Amino acid sequence: MKKIAIIGAGVAGLEAGHVLARKGHNVILIEQKNTTGGNVRNWDRLFPNQREASEVYQPLIQQAVNDKLRILTDTVVMSAKYEKNTHRLTLSNGETLNVDAVLISSGFRVFDAHRKEEYGYGIYHDVITSADLEKIMAVNQKVRTTKGKEPKRVAFVHCVGSRDEKVGNTYCSKVCCVTAVKQAIEIKQLYPDAEVFCLYMDLRMYDRYFEDLYREAQEKYGVTFIRGRLSEVAESFDDRLQIKTEDTLRGKPLKFNVDMLVLMTGMEPTSLAELLATEFNIHRGDDGFFTPEDEHVNFNISRREGVFLAGTCKGPKNIAETIADARSAAETIINYLK
Amino acid sequence: MILEGKKRLWAEYQKEIPDDNYFYVRSCIRQNFFPASEPTFLRILRDELKKDIFETPFHTTCSGIGYHSDIVPMETTMTVVARQFALMTEAGYENYAASCITSFGLYSEIIETWKHFPEVLAKVRKHLKQATGREFEIPQSLVHASDIVFKLRNEIAAKAKFKLVNKHTGKPLKVVEHIGCHYSKMFPSKGVGGAEYPYVLVGMIEVWGGEVVDYPERRHCCGYGFRHYLVKANRGYSVANTKKKFDSMEPYKPDMIITNCPGCPYFLDRWQYVIAEMEGKTYGGDGQGIPALTYEEVAGLVLGYNPWDLGLQVHQIAVEPLLDKIGIGYDPEAKYKGPNGEDLGKPEMPMSIRCC
Numbered sequence: 001m002k003k004i005a006i007i008g009a010g011v012a013g014l015e016a017g018h019v020l021a022r023k024g025h026n027v028i029l030i031e032q033k034n035t036t037g038g039n040v041r042n043w044d045r046l047f048p049n050q051r052e053a054s055e056v057y058q059p060l061i062q063q064a065v066n067d068k069l070r071i072l073t074d075t076v077v078m079s080a081k082y083e084k085n086t087h088r089l090t091l092s093n094g095e096t097l098n099v100d101a102v103l104i105s106s107g108f109r110v111f112d113a114h115r116k117e118e119y120g121y122g123i124y125h126d127v128i129t130s131a132d133l134e135k136i137m138a139v140n141q142k143v144r145t146t147k148g149k150e151p152k153r154v155a156f157v158h159c160v161g162s163r164d165e166k167v168g169n170t171y172c173s174k175v176c177c178v179t180a181v182k183q184a185i186e187i188k189q190l191y192p193d194a195e196v197f198c199l200y201m202d203l204r205m206y207d208r209y210f211e212d213l214y215r216e217a218q219e220k221y222g223v224t225f226i227r228g229r230l231s232e233v234a235e236s237f238d239d240r241l242q243i244k245t246e247d248t249l250r251g252k253p254l255k256f257n258v259d260m261l262v263l264m265t266g267m268e269p270t271s272l273a274e275l276l277a278t279e280f281n282i283h284r285g286d287d288g289f290f291t292p293e294d295e296h297v298n299f300n301i302s303r304r305e306g307v308f309l310a311g312t313c314k315g316p317k318n319i320a321e322t323i324a325d326a327r328s329a330a331e332t333i334i335n336y337l338k
Numbered sequence: 339m340i341l342e343g344k345k346r347l348w349a350e351y352q353k354e355i356p357d358d359n360y361f362y363v364r365s366c367i368r369q370n371f372f373p374a375s376e377p378t379f380l381r382i383l384r385d386e387l388k389k390d391i392f393e394t395p396f397h398t399t400c401s402g403i404g405y406h407s408d409i410v411p412m413e414t415t416m417t418v419v420a421r422q423f424a425l426m427t428e429a430g431y432e433n434y435a436a437s438c439i440t441s442f443g444l445y446s447e448i449i450e451t452w453k454h455f456p457e458v459l460a461k462v463r464k465h466l467k468q469a470t471g472r473e474f475e476i477p478q479s480l481v482h483a484s485d486i487v488f489k490l491r492n493e494i495a496a497k498a499k500f501k502l503v504n505k506h507t508g509k510p511l512k513v514v515e516h517i518g519c520h521y522s523k524m525f526p527s528k529g530v531g532g533a534e535y536p537y538v539l540v541g542m543i544e545v546w547g548g549e550v551v552d553y554p555e556r557r558h559c560c561g562y563g564f565r566h567y568l569v570k571a572n573r574g575y576s577v578a579n580t581k582k583k584f585d586s587m588e589p590y591k592p593d594m595i596i597t598n599c600p601g602c603p604y605f606l607d608r609w610q611y612v613i614a615e616m617e618g619k620t621y622g623g624d625g626q627g628i629p630a631l632t633y634e635e636v637a638g639l640v641l642g643y644n645p646w647d648l649g650l651q652v653h654q655i656a657v658e659p660l661l662d663k664i665g666i667g668y669d670p671e672a673k674y675k676g677p678n679g680e681d682l683g684k685p686e687m688p689m690s691i692r693c694c
Contacts (some may be wrong), residue, residue: 114347117534122343232534234554235339237589242554 001026002100002337005089007077007276010038011319012105012311012326014060019330021067025337028097029064029071030089032272036061036071038107040319042131044138047175047182047318048209053134056319076272080279087306101306101333104276104290105326108267108312111161111169119160119263120233124241126151127233129160129265130179142190143260147239151194151259154187155243156180157230158200162266171287173266174316177204180264181217188221196223197258199230199245207318226254233261267316280307289315300329308333339552344535351522351532355489356479360391361431363422365438366399368632371604374649375634376437379483382637387493391435394425402440402520406564416462417469419448424472434477435486439599442482443520446528449476480528482521484598484633488530488538491545499642501547504593505665510549511593514628515539516560516583516606518599539596542633546640555586561609562601577616580609584621584628591623594660595630606630611654614691625692627655639666646672656693670694 002025006013009031017027035041037060043053064071072093080102081088089097110131113121120127125146128136136143145151158180162173177200184196198217203225205211217223228246236242240257247254269288277284282302283291290313293301300308310329311322360383364376383389401418404410426434436442452459466472487494502511517536522529531537534557540550559566561580566572583606597603610627614620622628630653631639638648645666650657651673661668674682687693 117347117532122346123340123535124343125340232557234556235552236554 003028003098004101004103004333004337005030005077005087005097005099006103006105007272008032008038008105008107008311008313009036009064009071009073010105010107010311011040011057011060011322012107012313012329013038013103014064015323015326016103016105016310016330016333017069018060018063018067019327020333021069023330023334025334027067027069028099029069030075030077030091031071031073032076032106032270034073036064036073039110039131042135042138044134045182045186047178048207048213050182050186077276077279082305085306100337101308102280103308103310103329103333104280104282104302104313105310105329106270106272106276106313108316109270111167111173111265111268113160113263113265115167116160116164116263118232119157119230119261120235120241121263124233124235125239126241126259127261127263129263130156130176130183131265133183133262137186143187145259149259150191151187152191153195153197153256153258154184154260154262155197155199155230155258156184156262156264158198158203158264159229160263160265161268163201169266169268169287172204172316174204174206175318176264176266178207178210178213180262181205181210181213181223183262184223185213185217185221188217188223196221198223198225199228200225201229202227228254267312269313273313280304282307282309285315287315289313298332300325300332306336308336344537347535348531348537351527351530351537353481353485353528353530354479355481355485355530356433357489358389359431360389360433360435360481360486361426361429361477362391362393362435362483363397363400363437363441364393365436365441365600366403367604368437368600371600372632372635372649372652374638374647375632378634378638378643378648379437379487381643382494382634382641383486383490386497386641387490392429392431394429396425397422400438400441400444402438402444403564403568405444406440407568413462413465415444416448416451416458417465419445420462420466420474421470421472423476424466424470424474426477427473427475432475432478434480435483436480437483437600439482439518439520442480443524445477445480446525449480450525452476482538482598484521484538485530487633487637488541491542494637494640495545498546498640500640500664500666502543502636502640502664503547504663506663510547511663512551512590513543513548514551514553514556514587514590514592514595515543516556516595516597516599516602516630518597518602519559519563521598539598539633542636543596546636551587551590551592553587553590555583558583558586560597560599560602561605562599567601567605576605577609577612580605581613584610584613587628588621592628593663594636595628596633596636597630598633603630603632607654611688611691614688618690620691622655622659624659626659627691627693629653629655629657629660631657639664642666644668646675654693655691658694
């Protein structure tokens with residue numbers, strides 16, 4: 001039996017831990033937060049079929065319990081040393097672990113929308129993020145403005161913190177477009193009379209069923225898609241939100257009021273990424289995500305002996321891609337430890 | 339609006355503002371538009387607050403208007419600016435204080451350019467030396483004059499004779515603040531409060547007793563915008579921009595506007611007359627306009643200076659209703675008298691907007 005430390009107990013870490021445990025390895029999950037399951041725990045329903053997110057993350061958490069994996073929450077790796085085929089990890093709880101392999105699955109953090117100051121997040125009421133909307137819907141299954149009213153007009157802003165040189169993130173976060181379409185449909189399902197707008201640069205409906213969902217949003221639910229970026233948000237005299245954008249297909253500037261503005265915040269490397277890159281001496285790209293040794297073939301192998309990578313710590317991914325990548329990483333580790 | 343959210347943001351955009359020993363450079367156009375603003379600034383700093391502030395008659399235009407109008411090439415502008423810095427160096431100062439927003443933005447842009455392209459700096463040093471024999475140091479500190487008033491706002495408040503409060507109702511005056519585009523839109527970190535929610539004027543209004551109006555078109559251009567106005571055929575666009583701002587602020591019934599840019603108070607003031615002439619529309623109460631003041635004029639009012647010494651008689655929009663609200667006394671007969679009591683002549687009154 002070999003000993004493996006998995007850093008990050010989100011979707012990738014839990015799934016990889018399960019595969020490794022089934023092969024009889026001793027797995028320790030080290031999680032920075034006080035719960036396992038990762039970002040998906042904050043989601044209500046998933047694209048493209050509005051499946052409840054708990055149907056995905058609860059089994060992952062349960063299988064870790066069933067496998068009797070050792071899980072250290074509220075814990076981070078403070079330092080790492082590699083000697084004689086052993087990784088010596090010093091943890092924030094004072095513990096030291098000697099392991100044969102390390103899997104980094106530290107995931108992503110949601111872009112902090114405060115950084116897009118012109119969008120007024122934290123400044124104006126009823127400017128929320130896509131993550132906020134999921135939390136609201138998970139608790140209430142309904143959406144209200146700050147004044148307790150049903151929103152009659154809602155706008156979704158794509159690419160907040162993604163493909164944006166101003167905030168230093170030039171990459172696409174991949175899942176925001178389809179999430180916006182899903183959430184726009186959910187608002188229409190809740191409030192059929194509401195006017196719902198999606199302000200997009202271009203719609204990246206890359207996966208199976210996504211394009212269908214986009215068509216359904218237009219044809220069945222009447223969601224209006226406007227190709228243009230939001231320039232600024234302000235509060236109007238009647239406490240609504242005045243937004244300015246441009247309809248680039250019609251070549252016209254637009255200014256209109258909405259009751260709620262949802263910012264589709266993208267993915268960023270976690271705050272741990274820099275520390276982990278330094279301690280394990282592994283590469284990160286200009287975007288801050290970890291870079292494997294070979295992005296086409298050996299995409300789970302870092303340049304450091306015995307250190308592997310899985311999931312969104314390497315860049316934006318959806319859940320199915322993350323799980324597939326985690327299984328691949330686990331198989332790679334199993335072969336490495338043979 | 340969530341005030342705590344703005345405070346969190348303002349905390350991120352603090353800048354170092356020296357508290358004394360300034361090398362002050364005036365604006366080309368402010369001395370014509372609102373001629374008493376710069377003397378008032380100097381009066382407040384020297385006489386009220388006992389600060390050391392130096393200016394030299396050898397200072398010239400920074401050529402910013404020419405640069406932003408694509409008339410003066412950047413290399414020429416840089417050499418002109420280098421000469422201003424040489425004047426500062428020769429006078430023994432390190433804290434450069436610009437009266438003009440465009441100058442401040444231009445100086446910021448040039449210093450930042452020199453940081454990234456030291457070879458350009460070397461070339462400019464060579465050109466200046468060849469042309470004038472001068473050498474220069476880059477300022478240790480570059481601030482706009484409104485930064486200094488912001489820094490000293492509490493000291494001004496401590497000496498205040500009046501507050502920005504309606505004496506009839508006891509309520510704070512509703513004040514629209516308008517920041518010049520070149521203050522922080524190019525370099526948010528160089529402006530107090532950043533670019534989206536600047537704090538430099540808000541801080542003055544708060545301390546002097548007023549209440550800030552946050553209206554939807556707060557960020558919008560005043561209507562100057564250089565090309566909007568400098569190209570004569572574009573002036574309708576200039577008026578349209580100004581009108582958009584006034585239409586947006588009108589429901590809030592502001593008592594006054596405070597600005598920190600040479601062009602903004604001018605256009606926010608004069609275009610109200612033009613809009614009234616064109617459309618018969620006025621934005622103040624009772625057929626009047628909304629007074630648009632510079633921050634020096636407002637500071638002078640708060641300190642109890644004679645409104646006519648502040649040059650408020652050269653505003654298109656009559657300030658008397660505002661003075662009455664605050665309770666500031668004035669001599670109507672002295673409004674059009676010169677410094678030595680000579681009669682300057684009463685201007686013709688417009689028909690479409692009431693000017694007392």
